[in-house]
Each structure stands twice: as C-alpha cells, then as structure tokens.
Amino acid sequence: MKKPYVYLTRQMPPAIVEKLEAECEVGMWEKEEQPVPKEILEKEIQTADAVFCTISDPIDKELINKAENLKIISTMAVGFNNIDVEAASKRNIQVAHTPGVLSETTADLTFALLMAAARRIPEGMEVIKNNEWGAWAPFFLTGQDIHHARLGIIGMGRIGEAVAKRGTGFDMDIVYHNRSRKSEAENEIGARYVEMDELLETSDFVCVMTPYTKETHHMINREAFQKMKNTAIFINSSRGGTVNEDALYDALKNGDIRGAGLDVFENEPISADHPLLSLPNVTALPHIGSASENTRWKMADMTANHILQGLRGEEPDHPVTL
Known part of the structure; x- marks a missing residue:
C-alpha cells in the first residue's frame, strides 16, 4: 500500500x-x-x-x-x-x-524584553562598544523600575497568564483586558480586569499578547498610544499586525511613550533600515519568543x-x- x-x-x-x-x-x-x-x-x-x-x-x-x-x-x-x-x-x-x-518560554522572552527595555540594556551595551563609558554620573542611563510598577496585559491567554505570573515576582500590580474575564488569573495571580482605556491610561508597561485576527489588526493605534503615560513602555511579542507601526514610531519619537520592546513586526523579516530601529528607545528582536x-x-x-x-x-x- x-x-x-x-x-x-x-x-x-x-x-x-x-x-x-x-x-x-x-x-x-x-x-x-x-x-x-x-x-x-x-x-x-x-x-x-x-x-x-x-x-x-x-x-x-x-x-x-x-x-x-x-x-x-x-x-x-x-x-x-x-x-x-x-x-x-x-x-x-x-x-x-x-x-x-511554548507558553512558558515565550513568557520568559517577553519578560526579558520588558526588563531590557525598562533598564536600557541594549543602550548600555552600545555605550561600551562605542567606547563612550566615562566617569560614573548620577543619572547616566537611568531607566524605569519594574518592581511595584503596573503591568497591563492585553490578551490574557496562556502566555498572558504566564507573563502575569512573572510580574508577581516583582510585586507588580497586574491588570488585564480580555474578551472575557479570567477568574483563574484573578484568583491565583491577583490580576484585575479593567476596561481597555483604563489599562492604557494607567499602566507603566503595556504588553500585547493577543492573537492576530481581523478584529485585532492595528488595535494598538495612534489613539491608543496617546492614551498611554509618557513614561510607559510598550511590549509586543504577539504578532506585529496588532500594532500600527507608523503610530508607534511617532509615539516613541515624540515622547508620547518612553520606550518599546518588540519581538514581532508587521512584515517579517525587517531590514536594518526599518524606521523603528533608528530610535534609541527601541529594543528589537527577530521573532524569537519560543526559541529555546x-x-x-x-x-x-x-x-x-x-x-x-x-x-x-x-x-x-x-x-x-x-
């Protein structure tokens, strides 16, 4: 046969x-x-x-x-x-x-991206590589605290829950928005459901973990970035199409948000001349969320x-x- x-x-x-x-x-x-x-x-x-x-x-x-x-x-x-x-x-x-x-592995990478963007780790490496490390200075390469900050998760699926669990180790205040309430995440992790506007307006870290569908296409747009704190750091390790990259570029360049950590882009692979890579407050990776x-x-x-x-x-x- x-x-x-x-x-x-x-x-x-x-x-x-x-x-x-x-x-x-x-x-x-x-x-x-x-x-x-x-x-x-x-x-x-x-x-x-x-x-x-x-x-x-x-x-x-x-x-x-x-x-x-x-x-x-x-x-x-x-x-x-x-x-x-x-x-x-x-x-x-x-x-x-x-x-x-792949949930736990992708959550590891997502949190690593969050930490790298918050503490400006890629920028610090570039300072050393370019031989620009001078004397110690009080506010040299100061970043943003992760501990006790508010982590807003958009999309509380398996990976979103795993990211939230990692946030609890840093005593973060976890809020989330999802199509439906997740009682398990609320009871076991202490995550709190909020409407999208509240999440965007109050979170120190905004993390997108939704699947890419017609409904989520460019869900994070110019209006969304304008609602975020100017100290907020945006993290995307879901799918690039969930974000309007032109709006993200403008928000970063104009200081509407503080920084971004990106593992995904709308059209992959990107090249070295991608506009987002020209910004010092962007930490970018080549879609390696599950790559262990x-x-x-x-x-x-x-x-x-x-x-x-x-x-x-x-x-x-x-x-x-x-």
Whole structure:
C-alpha cells in the first residue's frame, strides 16, 4: 500500500523526519532559515496528503483549492493566521497548531524584553562598544523600575497568564483586558480586569499578547498610544499586525511613550533600515519568543504527531476550529 506523502516547508532535525518516514513518504525544503518559494510549495501541495508548515508559509485559499489529496495542515506555531482555515474547513482538511507547549518560554522572552527595555540594556551595551563609558554620573542611563510598577496585559491567554505570573515576582500590580474575564488569573495571580482605556491610561508597561485576527489588526493605534503615560513602555511579542507601526514610531519619537520592546513586526523579516530601529528607545528582536532548543523540539514533535494523527483519520490533539 502506498504511503501518504508529507511535505515539510522547512528543514527539520533527522529525528522528526524519521518519525514521519516510519509511516509516510517525506519531501522537505532543505533550507532551515529560508521559507520555501511559493512556486515550489504550490507544486508540492498539489500531491501532498499533509503539510508541515511554519508561520512564514502563507497557505491561502488558492493553494488549498489546488490540493487534491490534502488531509491535514499542521503548523509549528500557536498562531495560524497564515492559513486560510475557512477554505481548509470547506475542503474537510484539518488544521492543527501548537498551543501550550511554548507558553512558558515565550513568557520568559517577553519578560526579558520588558526588563531590557525598562533598564536600557541594549543602550548600555552600545555605550561600551562605542567606547563612550566615562566617569560614573548620577543619572547616566537611568531607566524605569519594574518592581511595584503596573503591568497591563492585553490578551490574557496562556502566555498572558504566564507573563502575569512573572510580574508577581516583582510585586507588580497586574491588570488585564480580555474578551472575557479570567477568574483563574484573578484568583491565583491577583490580576484585575479593567476596561481597555483604563489599562492604557494607567499602566507603566503595556504588553500585547493577543492573537492576530481581523478584529485585532492595528488595535494598538495612534489613539491608543496617546492614551498611554509618557513614561510607559510598550511590549509586543504577539504578532506585529496588532500594532500600527507608523503610530508607534511617532509615539516613541515624540515622547508620547518612553520606550518599546518588540519581538514581532508587521512584515517579517525587517531590514536594518526599518524606521523603528533608528530610535534609541527601541529594543528589537527577530521573532524569537519560543526559541529555546527544548521548546522548538517539542513544537516540531507535536507538529509531526498532529500529521500522523490526521493521516490515520484521527482528530489531532490541538485542532484549529472556526
């Protein structure tokens, strides 16, 4: 009996490939750090029974409708806005993602970004690299206290809750805004639900942790930045499209907010001439929220397991549903 064909859009470790090869024929784009070209993905998806993809691979309606044999799309990410889930559902193609497994790791990075932006750590490194470190001065590179500050979290999902827990270790006052109240976060962490305006107006740190959807597109806009304290630090490790980057640039340049820590951008990857990188009060990272070795291994393994489940006619452990 012919084995089902699985296409991997990025190079994966041998152990992951071998797991799939035990039950499937496997094709793979051989470059780890470069997305598969659209024309190759289009060719492969026409015969694939399953696709192992990442957030960098747009799998739109046009591609899905060309996939005659496709049974499951499994993405190595918690976000799935790169996949037209509605088009897949109409074709009875399952879609799976990797929530939960990356929550703690992404929360670690988010809080590290918050601390680096607050205490101006990248700026301090540049001072040393540029041989500009002179005598001690009372207000040289002074930053912002994290302890006992107010942390406002927009989007209290798994990662948001994990960030809030880290804030309690710094005796932070935790407030949040979410589509629905989270009694567990309120009871166990001491987080307090507030309306969006109050969160923006009173938080020392505003942290966006929402998924990217039509509703959250540019939800943090010019009006939102104008409501924030001029001492506020803005953190985004969710999706770049949740923020209007032009408005963020103006808010930082004009002193409407104090600084920003960014792990994500609307169009990735960005280049060195991106306007936000010209500002000294921006701490920027190349979308590495879940990038610990242990977590990425777990994500890859979960993605492979979902594919095998789907090809066996089972529902994957973490399906995406409309």
